[in-house]
Amino acid sequence: MTRKLITLKSVILIILFSMNGCADSETITGYWTGVIEMNNKKVDLVLNLSSERQTFSSYDLMLINQPISDLKITNTNISFSLLLDIELYFKGELNNNQINGTVEMQNGPPNMNMTFNLTKQPKTPDKPYSVENLTIKSKDVVLVADYYKQKANGKFPAIVLLHGSSTNLKSDYLYDADYFAKQGFEVLIFDKRGNGESTGEYFTSNYEDIIEDAIACLEILYKRESVDKMKIGLWGYSQGAMLLPRIASKSNIPKFLIAKSPEVINVTEAAAYSDSSRVVNSGNSNSNGHIAANSHREVEKLINNGANYKEVENFIQQNALKYSFMNQTGLYSGLNINKNEFDGFYWKGRTENFYSFWKEIRIPTLVLLGGRDDLVNTEKNKLLLNNLNNEYLEIVDFPLANHHLKKTFNPTMDSEFDFPRLIEGYTENVEEWIEKEITKR
Structure with a gap:
């Protein structure tokens, strides 16, 4: 009975994704790539439309496999919505494996001229990794995790990704997991305790609980046969970045740290x-x-x-x-x-102060800061870290980046519009540091 229901659901979805009265070449099901454009500024757009799920991705916007909503197809017309910080409404026309159309922004100006175009690709590209679901015991809680495993044989560097205080789901870090996996890492992301599928209570937990969860994840990496035990590290964003040096003081497993937008005091x-x-x-x-x-x-x-x-x-x-x-x-x-x-x-x-732990770091550590961060004082934090004269710290400051290390557009400061894209130079700096501090070790 279950198999029949699944088969029936798939058939219905395929019918819904088929263009009424259109040739096979104009079927909407498939993998589409293109761009969104406004004022001569472009960001990439990927649609993955299958009979099972419909998602969009934009590597420029640091978004991977986000759900599409309100997908509608009538003859050659297609419309759908993307929920970013605001909702975007797409209306386009399908013609010879091309979709071209316009984009409206929720509460946006009526004269806004935003367009998009997509081209259907022969197939969905292969990824160098597979994703394995894990459960991890950490004292009184069970953490539900995704493990990005390299398909190739050998031993690989590995990294645990740690959350910000309000981005507590593993799905919030799909871009970062995909990025590091494509750099040759095995990657572990998890739902923070009390969030998503993980058990426990989040707001009654303390920093020691969160740190113990990170160490439990490190220990999982250490036991994997495919992981190079001398190349296990931690990446943290915001709260996760703040905790990195303290975690390193409690465990000898991490051999490198990458801190994105940390507060270094408390x-x-x-x-x-x-x-x-x-x-x-x-x-x-x-x-x-x-x-x-x-x-x-x-x-x-x-x-x-x-x-x-x-x-x-x-x-x-x-x-x-x-x-x-x-x-x-x-x-x-x-x-x-x-x-x-x-x-x-x-x-x-x-009341907990983390500054002294930054001084005690004795493993390579990359600190990434945004000059337009509205949540932490970048200039103060950069000065405090530089004053430590810790040879293991390398600090990179992106003057136009916000807390997420995305480019910000401020009409009072910037002469031309741009999308909230990944700040220029981020990937180059991270990859150069990885090559220097991890790959060649």
């Missing part, structure tokens, strides 16, 4: 910087920005001095009543602190 300083910037950028004075920053430092001081969750909550609410602009920050007047989460990384974790 979460308090990241929150102080991002909220003060938000207050000033919304039209408030610099002095109000300082108050916003110092409010976060006062919260840290209260916690350090043993204040309980109600005392911290009361300070935040009273402070927001005193300074109305605090409602534009993470310390707003309606905030209520969950008692069970107070001991976790979000509150008591603010």
Whole structure:
């Protein structure tokens, strides 16, 4: 019965993907490549339309195998939507294995001229890796992971990818996993505890729990026969990047680190910087920005001095009543602190300082920073790291990049539009460093 239902579903999908009244060469099912263009700026676009799933990818936008929605086909007309930071609506016409059309942006200007074109390819390209599903025991939780295994024989460098504080699913790192796998790495990505398919509670966990999860993943790599044990490393983004040196202090498995947009002191300083910037950028004075920053430092001081969750909550609410602009920050007047989460990384974790661990790093470490990062203070962090005079640290700063290391377009600063693409020079710098510090070892 199950097999019959699956077969029937496949037949229905194939029928839906077939162009009514069109020749076989104009069937929509298949692998399509092309570009999106606006104001002479282009980014790549890939559609993979099969009877089982319909996805889009854009390596320029750092997106892999993201779902398409609202796919509709009528005669030679095709439309679909892509949900990025905003929703894009595509309308095109199929003709001789080509699709050409226009793109509208959710709440975008009516005179916006964005187009796309796609060409059907003979087949879906082969990948040098396969993906294996794993479950990993880490103390009291089970982590669900994907393991990117090289198809070739031999021993390969390997890397665990660690999340930011709000990007907690393995699906958030498909681009990065694909990128490193294509560079010849075996890669492990996982749903963070309490997220996706992994068990546990996220917001009641502390940094020690998150670190133990990373070490459990490292130990899995260490046991794989296809992994070169002298070339196992960690890549971390944001929160994951901040934790890298502390993880390296607790395990001798990692032999290299790649830190993308780390805060090098603690979460308090990241929150102080991002909220003060938000207050000033919304039209408030610099002095109000300082108050916003110092409010976060006062919260840290209260916690350090043993204040309980109600005392911290009361300070935040009273402070927001005193300074109305605090409602534009993470310390707003309606905030209520969950008692069970107070001991976790979000509150008591603010008191943990990671700076000294950066000084103690004794393995090659690449630090990648964006000059337009609105979540961490790049200039301050770069100065602090340089002051350590640690020969194992290599720092690369991309002046036009944001926290994701994507190019940002700011109409007040930039003379021409561009898409939020991967910042120029990222792949070249990473690959050059990999060749120097990992491949040749």
